[in-house]
Amino acid sequence: MKKEATMQNISLDTLFELSEFFKFFGDTTRIRVIHLLLSGEMSVSAIAEKLNLEQSVVSHQLRILRTANLVKPTRDGRKIYYALDDEHIGEIFNTGLAHIMHKKKG
């Protein structure tokens, strides 16, 4: 079950991208949005209401996630529904969560 700690040579560029990628998960507002969207798509106003955040806060953060292709918008009338646009997001979220939970136990 335990993987070997072998190490590939990873370019500086890739390591930079990797850190940029983790940054998206490194903000409370964004992680709450991601968590919410893990259970399905949701409109901007619904997200704001559910998380008790101002609409513009949600829109700003959604733009960051959208630019990074982590979420994908779909318009339906006046509403825009956002959904997670990457299979890996849940995996990364859960891996981090497992770590936190494990630490909580002692």
Added chain:
Amino acid sequence: MKKEATMQNISLDTLFELSEFFKFFGDTTRIRVIHLLLSGEMSVSAIAEKLNLEQSVVSHQLRILRTANLVKPTRDGRKIYYALDDEHIGEIFNTGLAHIMHKKKG
């Protein structure tokens, strides 16, 4: 192979901790240090030399990682060797890396 996108109820506190945790991976210097330590422990000066960073930059970032219990120091004479102090770190690193690599392919 594909997991269901089921969603637990996660407390605000836990989501905050989770975002704080991901922050450690969201900085180029730290991710480079983590990457380096994935292949084994290393002294501060060796890390600085290998990454072409000033000693104080490395020390400052190591302190952050140490405070979060992500790395563990061991003194040997004048040198202090740092090693990763958490089984999950490699897993999280690799999960993120898989995402980056997957995106690169198109």
Added chain:
DNA sequence: TGTATATATGAATTGTTGTTCATGTATTAA
């Protein structure tokens, strides 16, 4: 002791990021 080496740390500076507030655009319906 005194000097050199290895690392840590505090303070100042700089750069980055998130939020707020005001306003702009798109869509719907009267």
Added chain:
DNA sequence: TTAATACATGAACAACAATTCATATATACA
């Protein structure tokens, strides 16, 4: 075409985080 609703966005501000520089501490050795 006007009003209302839903969302996006730019600019200003505030908070935070990383680096730099100077200096402090700890160890080893002459």
